[in-house]
Amino acid sequence: MPSASVPQLDRRQVVQSLLQDRGDLLVIAGLGAPAWDATHAGDHALNFPLWGGMGGAVSIGLGLAIAQPKRPVLVLTGDGELLMGLGSLATVGVQKPANLSIVVLDNERYGETGMQDSHTARGVDLAAAAIACGFHRGIFVTQKHEVDALRKDLHTLQGPWLAQVKVATDKLPLVLPPRDGTYLKNRFREALLGPQAHFQK
Amino acid sequence: MSSHWSEGVYQLFKQQAIRQISLVPDAGHARLIKLCEADPELRVVGLTTEEEGIALAVGAWLGGDKSVLLMQSSGVGNCINMLSMLWVCQVPLPMLITMRGDWGEFNPWQVPMGRAARTVLEEMGVLVSSAQQESDVVPLAEGTLRIAYNTFRPAALLIGQRVLGAKTFTE
Numbered sequence: 039m040p041s042a043s044v045p046q047l048d049r050r051q052v053v054q055s056l057l058q059d060r061g062d063l064l065v066i067a068g069l070g071a072p073a074w075d076a077t078h079a080g081d082h083a084l085n086f087p088l089w090g091g092m093g094g095a096v097s098i099g100l101g102l103a104i105a106q107p108k109r110p111v112l113v114l115t116g117d118g119e120l121l122m123g124l125g126s127l128a129t130v131g132v133q134k135p136a137n138l139s140i141v142v143l144d145n146e147r148y149g150e151t152g153m154q155d156s157h158t159a160r161g162v163d164l165a166a167a168a169i170a171c172g173f174h175r176g177i178f179v180t181q182k183h184e185v186d187a188l189r190k191d192l193h194t195l196q197g198p199w200l201a202q203v204k205v206a207t208d209k210l211p212l213v214l215p216p217r218d219g220t221y222l223k224n225r226f227r228e229a230l231l232g233p234q235a236h237f238q239k
Numbered sequence: 240m241s242s243h244w245s246e247g248v249y250q251l252f253k254q255q256a257i258r259q260i261s262l263v264p265d266a267g268h269a270r271l272i273k274l275c276e277a278d279p280e281l282r283v284v285g286l287t288t289e290e291e292g293i294a295l296a297v298g299a300w301l302g303g304d305k306s307v308l309l310m311q312s313s314g315v316g317n318c319i320n321m322l323s324m325l326w327v328c329q330v331p332l333p334m335l336i337t338m339r340g341d342w343g344e345f346n347p348w349q350v351p352m353g354r355a356a357r358t359v360l361e362e363m364g365v366l367v368s369s370a371q372q373e374s375d376v377v378p379l380a381e382g383t384l385r386i387a388y389n390t391f392r393p394a395a396l397l398i399g400q401r402v403l404g405a406k407t408f409t410e
Contacts, residue, residue: 064301064302066298086301088324089327090320090323090324090327091293091294091297091320091321091323091324092320093290093294093321094290094291094293094294094297094321094324095294096294097290097291097292097293097294097295097298098294098295098297098298098301099298100284100295100298101259101294101295101296101297101298101299101300101301101302101304101306102298102299102301102302103298103302104259104282104284104298104299104302104304105258105259105298105299105301105302105303105304106302106303123290123291123294125286125287125288125291126287126291126294128287129284129285129286129287129291132285133284219324219327219328219329220327220328220329222328223297223300223301223328223329223330226301227300227301227303230301230302230303231303235303238303
């Protein structure tokens with residue numbers, strides 16, 4: 039879909055509203071801007087922001103969703119990050135975890151490297167790809183009221199679904215999460231599993 | 240007839256409370272895959288590429304599940320950048336890797352990655368051991384599972400073509 043023809047949402051506002059009253063939501067944030075967006079909404083022990091592993095966000099979400107089938111899991115990632123791991127949509131489509139949601143913040147650009155076009159700028163349709171891979175739902179989001187509806191859908195465990203949310207390309211101040219992977223991992227595990235996380239045999 | 244190594248490795252998965260088995264299929268793993276698929280307590284996740292299995296293991300561990308990744312040596316090359324996550328986050332992951340290109344290989348295209356697999360893994364911080372006879376597979380697999388989960392590291396066992404038999408392309 040040509041980018042000029044659709045309204046563009048503010049990515050920070052989108053993420054802020056998705057993570058509002060987050061309840062027991064577990065969040066994987068893909069590297070680059072989605073990790074900054076999640077941190078802008080508030081650093082949280084049950085966020086796992088990525089500083090690398092490009093293309094891996096959806097697979098991390100899948101492993102987590104399988105391990106914690108009663109908890110809603112949100113993968114918040116970018117178009118470039120997802121394009122690098124497109125096959126993982128097929129893997130999710132086969133596993134069909136009801137508690138997994140994917141929100142792609144699609145600015146049609148590689149934002150960290152100089153705003154070069156990604157394939158979504160030339161019409162690659164990630165929502166349609168999700169449906170083709172067997173997701174229950176793949177939707178294209180351009181309006182604020184649609185984002186509000188997505189926030190509710192995060193908690194209904196009727197996935198897997200993917201929303202491709204068109205966002206603007208504005209340069210926003212960096213809001214960086216902690217960088218130490220062992221800290222992020224241990225903090226997440228302890229918040230989710232309790233102190234016994236560290237005593238697992 | 241003595242039991243196949245796959246039976247022993249499957250028993251190790253049960254003893255170690257492994258929950259998620261991710262894989263890109265390989266003929267050498269076929270029997271082990273069947274055993275895992277027949278077990279309702281194991282979640283078998285087929286992958287489109289091996290690097291998904293590295294990321295899956297990170298998510299599984301965040302959620303309290305132990306996982307194991309099964310692949311062929313050619314898959315090691317697909318994992319390189321994703322292996323960074325295991326190093327940086329100290330996520331445990333045992334990998335059982337069936338070799339191509341190491342002994343009696345028929346297909347020249349399998350040799351480069353087979354030859355590089357061990358070096359690549361070690362350079363990316365993975366502890367590597369190698370089984371060259373069938374009787375070594377289960378004890379080395381046990382060590383691989385233990386060192387991964389006891390010390391929060393990726394660890395790989397390479398299972399050589401001398402154990403598996405080299406594919407001959409005659410049938």
